[in-house]
Amino acid sequence: MSDLKKMYTTILGDSFPMDITISFGDQKLVYRKRTWAIPMEDGSIEERGIRYGENPDQEAALYELVNGNLTLGNCKFIDPGNGLVSAIAVEDMLQVGKHPGKINLTDVDNGLNIIKYMTDRPAAVILKHNNPCGAAIGDSLTNAYSKANRCDRIAAFGGAVILNRPIDNDTAKLMAENYLEVVCAPDFEVGSLEILAARKNLRVIKMSNIDRLADFEKFRFVDFKSLIDGGIIAQQSAVNSIRSIADLKPATAIRKGVEYKCDRKPTQREIDDMIFGWAVEHGVTSNSVLYIKDGCTVGIGTGEQDRVGVAEIAVHKAYIKYADILCFDEYKIPYADLCLEISQGKRDLSEKEAIDTKVQEDRANLPGSVMISDAFFPFRDGADVGIEQGVTAILQAGGSMRDSDTIEACNEADPKVAMMFTGQRSFKH
Numbered sequence: 001m002s003d004l005k006k007m008y009t010t011i012l013g014d015s016f017p018m019d020i021t022i023s024f025g026d027q028k029l030v031y032r033k034r035t036w037a038i039p040m041e042d043g044s045i046e047e048r049g050i051r052y053g054e055n056p057d058q059e060a061a062l063y064e065l066v067n068g069n070l071t072l073g074n075c076k077f078i079d080p081g082n083g084l085v086s087a088i089a090v091e092d093m094l095q096v097g098k099h100p101g102k103i104n105l106t107d108v109d110n111g112l113n114i115i116k117y118m119t120d121r122p123a124a125v126i127l128k129h130n131n132p133c134g135a136a137i138g139d140s141l142t143n144a145y146s147k148a149n150r151c152d153r154i155a156a157f158g159g160a161v162i163l164n165r166p167i168d169n170d171t172a173k174l175m176a177e178n179y180l181e182v183v184c185a186p187d188f189e190v191g192s193l194e195i196l197a198a199r200k201n202l203r204v205i206k207m208s209n210i211d212r213l214a215d216f217e218k219f220r221f222v223d224f225k226s227l228i229d230g231g232i233i234a235q236q237s238a239v240n241s242i243r244s245i246a247d248l249k250p251a252t253a254i255r256k257g258v259e260y261k262c263d264r265k266p267t268q269r270e271i272d273d274m275i276f277g278w279a280v281e282h283g284v285t286s287n288s289v290l291y292i293k294d295g296c297t298v299g300i301g302t303g304e305q306d307r308v309g310v311a312e313i314a315v316h317k318a319y320i321k322y323a324d325i326l327c328f329d330e331y332k333i334p335y336a337d338l339c340l341e342i343s344q345g346k347r348d349l350s351e352k353e354a355i356d357t358k359v360q361e362d363r364a365n366l367p368g369s370v371m372i373s374d375a376f377f378p379f380r381d382g383a384d385v386g387i388e389q390g391v392t393a394i395l396q397a398g399g400s401m402r403d404s405d406t407i408e409a410c411n412e413a414d415p416k417v418a419m420m421f422t423g424q425r426s427f428k429h
Helices: 002-009 102-115 141-150 169-176 192-196 208-216 268-281 307-331 335-343 349-365 381-388 403-412
Strands: 019-024 027-033 036-039 045-048 063-068 093-095 123-128 131-137 159-163 180-185 203-206 222-226 232-236 252-255 258-261 289-292 297-301 370-373 393-396 418-421
Touching: 093 192, 102 123, 102 131, 102 159, 102 180, 102 208, 123 141, 131 141, 131 268, 131 297, 141 159, 141 169, 169 192, 252 403, 258 403, 268 289, 268 297, 268 370, 268 393, 268 418, 289 307, 289 381, 297 307, 297 349, 307 335, 307 349, 307 370, 307 381, 335 349, 370 381, 381 393, 381 403, 393 403, 403 418
Parallel strands: 159 180, 180 203, 370 393, 393 418
Antiparallel strands: 019 027, 027 063, 036 045, 093 203, 123 131, 123 159, 222 232, 252 258, 289 297, 289 370
16 A cells, blocks of 8 residues: 555656657647746755656656647647646646646646636636536636535545636635645635645646636647557547527427427526536536536536436436535535444434435426537437436437437426527537
């Protein structure tokens, strides 16, 4: 066990060069390895790259795009000075905690990938293993963070939090109650850093360019995937083009000469949740299904092979997380700990039964939510999962041969369910 612990605390050197140049015909992109001069306790300075890759035995390096003349389709070179994760400087790492590794940085990057579509209101995204476990907008940063944290308090343990407003003291106090790996925000109000410092291993990153995230909304970069044979797949990065009601399409289909359309139109609240949910969907591993309510995730299903399965998993997670937050509100302990203490005879079974009854009565807060699917439903059974839980609206890509069946599912529901199409899918692998 001691060797394993040492493995996780050791900072690897790396064998990667300081510069990389990638040529696209006669055009070039030039990258410089990002390292940081870290002050040590004995007064010395150590030059370090990132801690390690996805696992402690994998060397890794972070490269910043520093020069180039690329114009490739809609992909263009980003001007120096506009960098985000790859441009983090020593002075931006306000509290180093444990030195950051690849997963910390990719979590921050994907959080920015989501929150760049939420610049008009205070927003918070909490990520774990490059997937959001909670995302919310609110009337204040404290409200947004609290909502995001409460929708999955379990997974938020050890997570990375990305915020689009300067952290105030009230938000910092809520964060200090949790174990977090990374907090990233455009700035920090006076006193907030001292509050966060109570968590010594927390990495606190100031990223002033978060204020310019709207500039990145339509920007396409070259996305690389390395293959085991040394090959590379290059693609344009995804862009979310569903930004307002004008981008949504009515759910209609024609099958065997018969036109099908949803009887009920979505309300403004449902439309707002559709737009918000599709922005969150932009950063979720596929196949995925989300449940959104009042600008907050209720259940997130990620990375499954079948769509009905991920719809069910998102429901299952919503019930588990709802039981946990009810238990925490009532007894200040996780639901799992309550069950353990009951089995040990330390608590009465009636306490658990009361929570379980409340969860079933509330149906994990799913009634009234909007169901988001990152691609079309090949069969109506995926939509039926959400409808059975009380969703009032559905947003999906559309384009299935059986769209008419899903439209019928919405019309047969009591009360009827609204549905809109995006006309585009939002896969992420």
